[in-house]
Amino acid sequence: QVQLVESGGGLVQAGGSLRLSCAASGRTFSSVAMGWFRQAPGKEREFVAGISWDANTYYADSVKGRFTISRDHAKNTMYLHMNSPKPEDTAVYYCAASRWATMRMQSSWYDAWGQGTQVTVSS
Numbered sequence: 001q002v003q004l005v006e007s008g009g010g011l012v013q014a015g016g017s018l019r020l021s022c023a024a025s026g027r028t029f030s031s032v033a034m035g036w037f038r039q040a041p042g043k044e045r046e047f048v049a050g051i052s053w054d055a056n057t058y059y060a061d062s063v064k065g066r067f068t069i070s071r072d073h074a075k076n077t078m079y080l081h082m083n084s085p086k087p088e089d090t091a092v093y094y095c096a097a098s099r100w101a102t103m104r105m106q107s108s109w110y111d112a113w114g115q116g117t118q119v120t121v122s123s
Contacts, residue, residue: 002024008020031101035098098112
């Protein structure tokens with residue numbers, strides 16, 4: 001059974017830093033794309049960053065230059081390094097895994113999801 005577990009969320013000051021982790025099990029995740037999404041209260045879930053099986057990355061314009069996505073195949077873990085977060089980055093962050101090697105921004109591309117971790121950025 002596929003399982004994704006996020007950790008690392010919490011309260012952070014604007015301009016600080018935070019690292020989210022996503023531990024994966026139940027699938028050969030080293031050969032598939034993974035991504036981070038987020039959902040703020042009253043808003044739809046949106047794409048944040050994605051990484052293909054061979055570490056090609058893509059970012060939403062809103063986080064480009066501030067967030068970095070990475071993965072450690074040996075640990076079956078994906079990360080999201082959040083540098084200089086802003087209050088508008090406050091949301092529940094979800095990690096997701098696809099069945100495919102290439103990365104897409106659409107949430108429908110991903111069939112496994114974590115339970116989410118809350119990130120709150122104070123001003």
